[in-house]
Amino acid sequence: MDNANLTSRISAAIEQVCSTLQIQAPFLSREVSHWIRQISPGGDPCAHFTHVRMFPILRLPEWLVDTLAVKPDPGFQQALMHSSVNGYYCIRLTDDVMDGDRDHKLEVSILPAAGFFCSQFQSFYQVYFPPEHPFWQRFRELWIASCESAAHDNSLRHVSWPDFERVSSRKYSAAGIPMAAACYYYDCRESIAPWLEFTHALGRWSQMVDDVLDWHSDRRDQRATYFLSEGERRNRAGESVDQWVVREGCAWGFELLEQWMGEMRWRAAELGSSGLQDYLGQREAWLRGQKTAMLNGFAAVSGLAAILKRA
Amino acid sequence: MQKITFPALVEKALHEPAFFDGLKSNPVKALKAAGFKPTPEVVAALRNIDYDAIKSLAIACNPLEGPLC
Numbered sequence: 001m002d003n004a005n006l007t008s009r010i011s012a013a014i015e016q017v018c019s020t021l022q023i024q025a026p027f028l029s030r031e032v033s034h035w036i037r038q039i040s041p042g043g044d045p046c047a048h049f050t051h052v053r054m055f056p057i058l059r060l061p062e063w064l065v066d067t068l069a070v071k072p073d074p075g076f077q078q079a080l081m082h083s084s085v086n087g088y089y090c091i092r093l094t095d096d097v098m099d100g101d102r103d104h105k106l107e108v109s110i111l112p113a114a115g116f117f118c119s120q121f122q123s124f125y126q127v128y129f130p131p132e133h134p135f136w137q138r139f140r141e142l143w144i145a146s147c148e149s150a151a152h153d154n155s156l157r158h159v160s161w162p163d164f165e166r167v168s169s170r171k172y173s174a175a176g177i178p179m180a181a182a183c184y185y186y187d188c189r190e191s192i193a194p195w196l197e198f199t200h201a202l203g204r205w206s207q208m209v210d211d212v213l214d215w216h217s218d219r220r221d222q223r224a225t226y227f228l229s230e231g232e233r234r235n236r237a238g239e240s241v242d243q244w245v246v247r248e249g250c251a252w253g254f255e256l257l258e259q260w261m262g263e264m265r266w267r268a269a270e271l272g273s274s275g276l277q278d279y280l281g282q283r284e285a286w287l288r289g290q291k292t293a294m295l296n297g298f299a300a301v302s303g304l305a306a307i308l309k310r311a
Numbered sequence: 312m313q314k315i316t317f318p319a320l321v322e323k324a325l326h327e328p329a330f331f332d333g334l335k336s337n338p339v340k341a342l343k344a345a346g347f348k349p350t351p352e353v354v355a356a357l358r359n360i361d362y363d364a365i366k367s368l369a370i371a372c373n374p375l376e377g378p379l380c
Contacts, residue, residue: 216325216372242318290371297368300361301324304334305317307356311347 003050010058011046013082017089017120025116032113035106039092049085052286055206056279057084061178063276064195070186076128080178083124087174090117091146098154101221125181138180138192146174156224164226165204172203198267198276205260212253213290215245227253246298254291261287314346325369335362 018036022029040048049058061080065072093114097107122139129135149170156163176196183192211218211227218225219241227249228241234252235244261284268276315323323330333341338357342349 213372216321240318242321246321293364293367293371296361296364297324297371300364301320301368304357304360304365305320307353307360308315308320308347310356311342311350311353 006059007046007050009078009081010049010085013058013078013085014045014049016082017085017117020120021113021116025113028110028113028116031106031110035093035103035110036089038103038106039096049088052283053209055172055175055203057088057175057178059275059279060175060195060199060202061182063273063279064179064182064191064271065186066275067272068182068186068188068191070188073185076182076185079124079127080181083121084178086117086124087121087177090114090121091150091174093117095150098150099221099223101217125177128181128185133184135181135184138184139177142173142176142180142196145170146172149173158232159224159226159229161226164207168226169200169204169207172199172206175199175203194267194271198264198271201260201264201267205257205264208253208257208260209287212250212257215249246302250294250298254287254294257287324365325372328366328369331362331365334360 014036018029018033021032025032036045037043041051048054058081061084062077065077093107093111096102097104097111100107125135125139149167152167153159153163153171156167159168176199179195179199180192183189183195208227211225215225215227215231218228230252231241231244231249234249235241239247241249261280265277265280265284268280330341330345333344334357338354339349342353342357347353
């Protein structure tokens with residue numbers, strides 16, 4: 001799918017979310033629309049979903065379907081996208097309220113909109129799958145795993161490697177729901193397991209990217225992450241976590257991310273999706289840029305600290 | 312005035328670009344304002360700092376309104 005087509009389909013899905021909300025919940029609608037713009041880079045909700053740091057929740061099902069020997073049903077594909085936009089906003093609103101680091105008053109005041117988003121997210125699947133369909137068992141497993149992990153992760157004060165594997169990186173489980181739906185809809189159930197495994201690997205990678213890039217704001221807001229917990233474990237006697245990040249932590253984090261990216265690229269090749277491989281190539285190049293910027297920046301800060309010590 | 316600690320310097324690198332603009336354009340004034348002694352050696356050494364790299368660091372660590380991120 002080309003970028004213009006993708007953007008226009010995402011815009012249509014967001015427009016549908018906002019117009020349905022306007023009709024069904026006019027009181028909530030105004031503030032929710034404001035919140036949607038507020039969380040979007042540059043105030044553009046569409047750009048939010050195509051942003052380089054965004055988990056590709058709307059694109060994964062497209063990449064999956066491209067690998068299947070089926071003719072994609074545009075109506076179903078658009079329904080998946082619309083459902084996922086609602087699912088994303090539901091999870092994002094809940095997360096933001098739990099984090100409490102943005103416009104907390106606004107987020108709490110519109111929290112009931114999570115009910116709207118959740119209902120919309122689910123209702124699209126009800127059109128395609130009857131209540132007894134095995135899809136719903138998958139739906140429940142993945143949705144509840146996501147909810148459970150979000151709550152558990154938020155409660156952690158120290159994140160060990162097992163915590164990161166079993167809890168933090170499982171927050172992305174719900175992203176597997178549209179993948180499972182596509183597999184059932186196109187009758188390719190054998191594709192569910194490998195694509196869910198890939199989605200988990202991408203979720204783990206995305207969580208670690210957040211840990212490494214947002215380390216400073218996480219520390220300021222006292223959010224426990226695996227990256228910072230490793231800093232507390234690996235720092236030298238008398239060395240602060242900040243000093244550990246600058247000395248070796250940042251390089252360690254990027255090394256881990258590069259290793260996981262290699263594994264994801266191998267998995268993507270196995271899955272046979274050229275769209276996914278292109279996407280990973282873009283993310284890899286972007287990550288290299290971030291790594292260079294951070295390591296060079298830290299080198300400059302260390303140099304400056306050494307000079308100021310003499311002043 | 313108390314000198315800047317390492318964590319405070321990192322904090323400034325990420326959130327206070329004006330401090331580094333000052334060190335680059337008028338190091339004597341910026342050093343004095345921060346409680347440091349602007350010796351000629353220190354002022355000369357500051358000319359070798361890659362201030363652009365510090366700016367790029369701040370951009371890279373900017374906590375974007377990240378979704379699921």
